[in-house]
Amino acid sequence: MKKTAVAVCTVLAVLGGFVLVLFVGTGLSRPAPAGVCTPGTALAVGDVPDGQIAGYSGEQLANAATIMRVGAERGMDAWGQTIGVMTAMGESGLRVLDRGDAAGPDSRGLFQQRDNGAWGTYADRMDPARSAAMFFDALNKIEGWRDLQPTLAANRVQRNADPLHYADYWDAAVQVVTALSETDTTDDRAPGHRYDLGPVKPHTQALAEEVGARFDLAEIGGYRDSAVDAGGHPAGLAVDFMTHDDTATGDAIVSYLIAHADRLSVDYIIWRQAIWRTAEADKGWQPMADRGSDTANHLDHPHVNVTPTPSANAETGPLDCLAATTAGPAGPATGQWVAPVDGPITSPYGPRLLFGSSFHAGTDFGAACGTPIYAAADGQVTYAGGPHPRLGLTGHVIVIDHGDGIQTSYNHMYASDLLTRPGQHVTAGQLIAVVGNDGNSTNCHLHFAVYVNGEHTDPEPFMATQGTRLG
Known part of the structure; x- marks a missing residue:
């Protein structure tokens, strides 16, 4: 029996001039x-x-x-x-x-x-x-x-x-x-509609339904003919996610919208007196003039405008969605590289400025305990056991040698969740363990590290050179 604890991790991310608290690992992971x-x-x-x-x-x-x-x-x-x-x-x-x-x-x-x-x-x-x-x-x-x-x-x-x-x-x-x-x-009011937004566009309704259900929101504003944004609420292209004084939920909603902007047809987001535009994502958050009240400044709700025409990647219905999915891990052909776990990056490689002067020699992924961990590439398992003093890894650890001086390590698993052994040959995408919370760890997550000729290196650019994006 695998451990089934589910943890919620929090990390700090800076978007423009704002510090957002992102909830990951259970409800908001990639x-x-x-x-x-x-x-x-x-x-x-x-x-x-x-x-x-x-x-x-x-x-x-x-x-x-x-x-x-x-x-x-x-x-x-x-x-x-x-x-x-x-x-x-x-x-x-x-x-x-x-x-x-x-x-x-x-x-x-x-x-x-x-x-x-x-x-x-x-x-x-x-x-x-x-x-x-x-x-x-x-x-x-x-x-x-x-x-x-x-x-x-x-x-x-x-x-x-x-x-x-x-x-x-x-x-x-x-x-x-x-x-x-x-x-x-089965919904008698409207097909699949939990929220009554008035005569909004179908992709506006779909966005509201997805975000509202994901964050269990009680109040979402939709169509308003009295609103001053002619291309927004009166056009059925805007929604307001009313979070009131729950800033953390507002931050999490905004992070989710940005991560799925293309699929959800997001045009722009206004939140906490700043605006983020999909077409200018590289500019980050841009400040807006003070409009007076908390509501006018969007301090109590994220406002989202969608594009007049749905994105080409927008879903058309639940059956189409189901038909396009797969339940298993995307195990590629031998010789390729894959992300070791399905989850967002919660702590990148490099100095931990918010936690003293320590250096983080790997990449942390937020994921619920029990989430599968996959070998990042073909190789031979050289270590599978308790803490690895030479590498400074705590909890239970797996190290894989991929040849050409390249190794990867995976840690914080529980002993019972190591699914491979030293000497075993593994292929890219092969299940080797499941996420745990063992060792120097406060939440369920995977610490993933890459070593080139015995020296640790930043996993994100390394994996990018192998054709794999992390997080």
Whole structure:
């Protein structure tokens, strides 16, 4: 069983003249596949077709339809519904099993839920609808589950010994969910709309729904014909995310919008009396004149304008989104280099000016404990164990020799989460460990370092020369 603690890290970043607090690791990391889908949109279920879909038929498809319906009733979007179907595929093959296995002889039902007091009665576990409801209720309690790879989100609930067990079932789950879905959504007010913004453009609504769901916002302003920005609120191209005195959430929203500006069709953002334009991103934040009040100066809400025409990379709907995703790690062909973990950079290489005069000889990535760590390139494992005194690494450490004087190291994992051993040959993208919080560490994260001829070097430009962008 892997550790399932989920941590929230905070880092300081300077954008223009502003210091922003960014929350990463659970809710706001660089998204896994979940990040490309719009939260808040559930799929309605149509008739169960005859024949097979991805090898499933009859009772299995009926059970998948039940999982989807229950997911929508429990507030799940299309992403969550598909995770539910994927999980049941991996646990029971979409059948209500009245038996367990060697690891869990008391497991029962679609989700193989245990008789341990956490999963209701025997009748609950054997009932497709009730067992699905228990699964979705548990999933919804996992902080940042939409930012996890689907297999990891499922594993947070199921606690399978292999966190990647469910990845093999994602493509089939997408096929089944797509085939069982109607074109309409389950929301009676408007398709997939949680927020009533008035007559705004569809891509304006989509941005509001995604950001609102991600940050659990209660109030978003949309269309206002009385607003003075003719190309903004009156045109249905602007939204206000009302954060009031919660500056940290406002900062986090702004950071997310900037990171996804192209996909979300962001034209410009106004926040804390400054403006950031996508077309002038290299100029950073530019100060604005004092307009008097906190609201006029956008101190109590980030304002976002979208482009009149959606970006070519904007999503068109939940089914299109699901069809474009993959649940597994992007393991490239042998000989290439890959990012070692899916997560944002929380502490770069170099002097730590905010933490005394220490030098940080690697790059830290914020990621939840249990997130997979991959070998950055082909090589041979030369060390896998406790602290590495010569390299100054604490916690549990893996070192890989890639030849030509190049080594990489990975640390802060727990002992039980080292999935390789000294002498083993690994390939780029191969799973070697999962993120932990061991050693000199205050939050779940990966410390990744690169050494050339025995000397540490900045991983970001090094990996860039190998054709791989970090963070």
